[in-house]
Amino acid sequence: MKILHIDSSCGLNPSVSRLASREVVDRLVQRTSGTVTYRDIGSNPIPHIDNSYVQAFYAKSDLSAEAIASGQRSERLIQELFDHDILVLGVPMYNFGIPSTLKAYFDHIIRPGFTFRFTDQGSEGLVKNKKCITVASRSGHFPANDGNHQDIYIKNVLSFIGIVDQKFEILEGLFDRAVRQNIINNIAETVEFT
Ligand SMILES: Cc1cc2nc3c(=O)[nH]c(=O)nc-3n(C[C@H](O)[C@H](O)[C@H](O)COP(=O)(O)O)c2cc1C
16 A cells, blocks of 8 residues: 655644644554655645646647656656555645645646546546545634635545545644644544544
């Protein structure tokens, strides 16, 4: 079992999504004797896409050196995704959505001809037989999902490329300092993923 663990919080001291995603990964490793590739895109972001990437996105030939390099960065990230069985995401809510660092990662891996394609019946995701466990942290509560562009967005975007087997561990109400501290002190008891 090969696990790709990606943390996207910019916070470090401590970060609830980082602690909880680590707990999920530790349990997966114990259960499967799996190996882990770790990416900390909160601390070491992947560049946002730019004009050179858009060139590579739409064309295969007559590309500038920058466009070729941009396309190759995307292809390395896509290959890394294909090379793993399970994706574990640590994701704080920032301004009702996901961190821009995670959006930049998605922008690199959601690419026609690589992770999805168009057919006569509509789009088809090409990233088959993968699982994703998303650990989402946030200050507020979103009982009716009004204004929630965090886990709902991740569910949609990963389903689009074929990752339909998804689980979510939601840690919310962290605006309450006592709740937050209790979760930090008791992360093993808090995380429900088994
Ligand atoms: C820039 C920023 C924006 C945030 N926006 C929201 C928000 O829109 N809704 C919310 O419920 N919490 C919001 N929060 C709170 C975080 O989601 C919360 O503190 C969470 O624990 C952060 O994850 P972490 O502990 O892994 O860093 C925001 C925090 C930051 C730093």
